[in-house]
Amino acid sequence: MKVMNLVQAINDALDLKLREDRGVLVYGEDVGVEGGVFRVTEGLQVKHGAERVFDSPLAESGIVGTALGMAITGMKPVVEMQFDGFVYPAMNQILSHVGRFRNRTRGKYSVPMVIRIPYGGGINALEHHSESPEAYFGHTPGLKVVIPSTPYDAKGLLIAAIEDPDPVIYLEPKRIYRAIKQEVPEEKFTIPIGKAKILSPGEHITVIAYGAMIREVQRAMVMAREKGIQVELIDLRTIWPIDRDTIRQSVQKTGRALIVTEAPKSYGPAAELISCINEEAFLSLEAPPTRLTGFDTVIPLPLGEKYYVITPDRILAEIEKLVNY
Amino acid sequence: MFDHKTLNKYKAIENKMYQVLDNEGKVILKDWKPDLSNAEIVQAYKDLLFERTVDLMAVSYQRQGRMFTYPPNLGQEAIHIAAGKVIRMEDWLVPAFRELGAWLAKGVSLWEIFLYFKGNEEGSKFINAPRMLPIAVPIASQLLHATGIAYAMKYNKENSAVFGFVGDGGTSEGDFHEALNFAAVWNAPVVFVIQNNQFAISVPLKMQTKSINLAVKGLAYDVPSVLVDGNDFFAMHDVLSYARKQALESGTPFLIEARTYRQGAHTTSDDPTRYRSKEEEEEWALKDPVQRLKGYLVRQGLWNPGQEDELIAGFKKAIDAEFEKAENFREYELDSVFDYMYHDLPDELKKQKNEYQNYLKLAKGGVK
């Protein structure tokens, strides 16, 4: 075991897979010498060589499109989008090809690639550096979408993503990149894609969140406990496919559900989760499943972000509303 | 023969076009010799005729309502047959959607092509054509795949070149430029082939670019680039062979602008009389690639035009048989909608499939 933050855990997973599998390549903008703008790939080029860990020209469609080409030959490229707001030039490749190549060729070609994207707000950044685009990917057939909230999960999920025979979008909650430290095994392990995790059991209400929102919910839970409310917190971990079983069992027990995401509200992941709850646990519900999300606005620049970000107080207020419904 | 010296002579920036045959099929280059045997050249001519026959029949199947939209190749066959001769089994073919003869040479079966254009993905699996990609509908996006494959080939020290096709309209897309640039920076062995057939659906080339030709677009990326007469089988064969050799020897990309003309409609849903003149069509008909190679063969005493009707009648029978195979292909099952999306079908998709199957059971059980 070694104490790691998220950045170190992701780096460790990449290092491990680069060592273990010659087919793994890591590239993107500034990932080579610089080690990435967040230092996630720091040291990897020195260890594994510039043929396997390298800077590509500055073009996201190019990065993703070439990775698809490599992947269908059997390589396992792991490419980085520098920020959430810059994956958009690659959307044509992701939507039109990455998620479709296996189906289009009836399984002749598969696309075992990973696209890593730092995402989310709360870091006082310029415009286009604080987006939560997970709904676009969750809505796109052929992809899997994962988001870790802890260093342990970050390592296990990334190894699973690289070993998955299908393309995986791996979103990294950059706000907590260095905020959480945890003991992480140095050896190899995986976290299954498609499995949520109950972080703490509770009787009164289910809260579902992921990524950087987990920590905010946990802070709200401390306050809720003082008021006698026992929250069951589910870390979704995989955005698609959704772990219906874990959600069903939890909501059947608690009868109440709150979804917390920083993504905009309409047509977002929270709406999807509420549909899932309605389908799976309707007869157990004591209150309407509710969502606390970002607004249907552009995420404001840093001085306005305080209105947009979801705080423990707001989460607590929603929890209380639902428990007293 | 096309070599370094020829490349230097046919400078794209000076708008010089490499051409071997004139419109009558006379060799216009001094000291030029084909690097194919007479038998191979005769075979190439038969292949041209075959592609043309397939194409005409495909259009007529479509007109009969037995196939959906189809993009005709008429007029561009020399590019495809030359590419088919140059591209080896170990090479990759990354098509756009208008390279029929090259696909067939790579091992694609005709019934697969018909099946695909009848609307079944089974027809883009290309089971006997390894290293052949499915057709790419989003214009120019496929060229990035070609560059990525080429990086992998080089990384794995495979002696394999990648051939990526695109149309003239495709050169306006960002992916075209990204693919050339990545290939140049990475020293990736890709041969990019632009089929400049003068139109992107209805939009003529002059609305597409201000460049003097499309080959020059490669020069800024330091990709050797040459403008070739795409209606000239020998010119295409010479340049493609050279490009392949250079890709393998120096691991570098190459760009070919094949200047041609789409004699048919864009697809079976298009009507070219809306946007181009009869005069223009007639002018290009004089440069027809099939007629030119035929002219060469007849001149050399290698071909007796009298044998052509019989040959084509034989082709038609074979093509009809392939089409029948596509028509009799097994029915499209519900499973095929779901089962190829992922290596292992996720529970979510199992559930959606089950719900539909249950609906079918109920519906058949007579539920109103």
Ligand SMILES: Cc1ncc(C[n+]2csc(CCOP(=O)(O)OP(=O)(O)O)c2C)c(N)n1
């Ligand atoms: C990204 C994209 N935009 C638009 C289309 C619709 N479309 C299909 S073919 C075509 C014209 C392509 O022209 P060109 O690249 O010259 O190839 P050609 O059809 O002449 O072979 C267009 C606009 C498309 N398939 N993909």
Ligand SMILES: [Mg+2]
């Ligand atoms: Mg065109």
